[in-house]
Amino acid sequence: MDTWYVALAATLVVVPFLWLTLFGGNGGGKRGRLPPGPPAVPFLGSVVLLSRVLTDVEPELLLQRLIDRYGPIVSLRMGSRVSVFVADRHLAHKALVEGGAALADRPSVPASRLLGENDNIITRAGYGPVWRLLRRNLVSETLHPSRARMFAPARSWVHRVIVDKLRESGQAPHDAMDTIQYAMFCLLVNMCFGERLDEGMVRSIEDAQRDLLIYITSQMAVFAYFPAITKHLFRGRLEKIYGLRRRQRELFLPLINARREYKKHGGEANKETTLEHSYVDTLLDIKLPDEGNRALTDDEIIKLCSEFLNAGTDTTSTALQWIMAELVKNPAIQEKLRDEITAKTGDDQPEVSEEDAHDMPYLRAVVLEGLRKHPPGHFVLPHRAAEDMEVGGYLIPKGATVNFMVAEMGRDEQEWKKPMEFIPERFLPGGDGEGVDVTGSKGIRMMPFGVGRRICAGLSFAMNHLEYFVANMVREFEWKEVAGDEVDFAEKREFTTVMAKPLRARLVPRRT
Structure with a gap:
């Protein structure tokens, strides 16, 4: 201790x-x-x-x-x-x-x-011009539907990665979480740096990201108490963070510089492994008007890339694991979903396309029910009161930190019938979740992406990815429970709220 x-x-x-x-x-x-x-x-x-x-x-x-x-x-x-x-x-x-x-x-x-760092990343920046610029850049230049289509080759490649890795073990029980998480990380790395990297490099980046994230979340909270004292008591922790940051920089900077060269030479590269557009491209073009119209520093770009990878990987892979666990535990729901997929796509297509997935109401209901019952984050990122305000007859003083209990709202017995049961039909016509708006603009019933001005910038992108990958994993395999190793819905808090006992399933190929 x-x-x-x-x-x-x-x-x-x-x-x-x-x-x-x-x-x-x-x-x-x-x-x-x-x-x-x-x-x-x-x-x-x-x-x-x-x-x-x-x-x-x-x-x-x-x-x-x-x-x-x-x-x-x-x-x-x-x-x-x-x-x-x-x-x-x-x-x-x-x-x-x-x-x-x-x-x-x-x-x-x-x-x-x-650590001498600024807060020039989207999740931490104060509500002001820098935050607006960074968020607008992410939404319009990377996550907008017109841009999202440019990442279709990356999604198709990752779909093949998932299928190949899941097929490797045949019908033996499979630890699905590692495959899902690795595949999601591959996708985000490809989108971020514009380059399809080999597995060794992806694993190195993944390890560096996770080591840094775990250390920050588990070891740095002490500096919230009397930092003038704790910075001396725990100097070793600060030195550890410096080392983890250096490791991250050594991995990221060559990839960023490669993208600089790509842009400099007019986008000439290997079309098989290089995307024509990436998140780094947009960061290299940003100028900060309130700071002399300067470009982002390398360290700022590295932190924004790190944020992009963290925000998109853990949340999506966690949501996918919970949804697939529910489909394993509820085979009738899985078969109903498979019937919808088959009716829409048949057996001739190599994959369920995003366009196909958008036209599957039961698929969307399954995803929404997964997010309601198992939101990856049980709390939104904390907010700060910019002024004294009143909520529910109580004072929220200026400077107070305010957080919202996402899971409590999605499982409220006064709002949802049988909230701890997995019932996708609730989001179909006539169900108690019909027409639910996850943005919460008119009223909040569930808020897995937060609501208001700091709502998750990747909401639509995340929904598209969840629908696409759930549809394709159900189309490729029948997910069955392992006798003696049944699905356990106990929760464990990490960066997201994950399954305390990671999902193991027996995967029976549906297609040859």
Whole structure:
């Protein structure tokens, strides 16, 4: 156990008894209007958060207990900062959609300042001109349907990668998650750098990305508490991050420079392995008008590429695994989906095209039901209040961090019939999910992509990929449960919420 945690645990023994009587609630003037929550220890934070050091309770389970006790909006103190968690869909709509830009900002990341980095990436940039420029570039130049068609060769190639890898084991039980995740990563690498890389290089990039992401999410939270002190106590962690960043740069920069040369020479390259358009191409063209019209630095491009790979890989592969697990567990649903696919495509086509997938209502229902019951992220990325605002009769003070409990909304028993059952028919005419709008513009019933001004830029792209790959995996194989190794829907929190016991299935080829 780190020195910091030992000191913090020792503090817990003494400090709460000295302060709870005086500071036990949210009472007192303006503070009394804060959403309800557990008592807090001044300078350190809410007792329930501090006690996690000793009890190691999962954060989501802890929040569910607090929601049950205090209601659908809860406030916690993390050090000197106020964090608010919202589990009610009506309050979420009021805050994120009706509230306009009030919650369109992001909280700062203390570790970034310690590392000397700026926040010029889409998920972390403050609500302002840089964020608008970067997001507009991603949406219009890479994720727009007119551009998406340019990536069709990459999707077809990845489809073949998936099929070939899944066929390798014959009908023996197959660990599907590794194949799905690798294939999604191949696709995003191809789209990002415009080049089809060999498996060794893809695995190296994948390992570098995952090592960096896991270290940041598991080891860097301590810098949110007294960074002036913790940067000395945990200097080794900062050095570790520097090393992981250097490794990432060594892998990414040659690929970025290769794309510079590609653009410089008018796009002449191997048409078999090189895409005519890539995400890096768009980043090389960006100028920041508020900063002297300068181009992005190499380090900024590397971080944007890293963001692109992380955002598109884990979320999509996690959603695919959950959906395929449900189809394994529910063979009647799988066969109904297969019947729709066969009726639309027959057996002559090499694959289910995106155009075909768009015209399959049951396929879309299966994907939506997977996202409702198993959203890859059980929380959206945190928002920051740009001003004092009122939600549900409570004050959200300026600077507070606000998060929204996505899974709670999609599994709300008052909104959905039998919410913990997998029922795609609910999204067909006459079902309780008919006409649901995942953008939440008119009302929130489920929000797997977030809602409001910081809604996921890749929403349409992600839906297209999920429909395309689910359709093709069901068309190629019958996914069957393994006797003695049944599907287990227990959850585990990593970067996304994954299956605690990864999916294993017996795959029976449907086509020769």
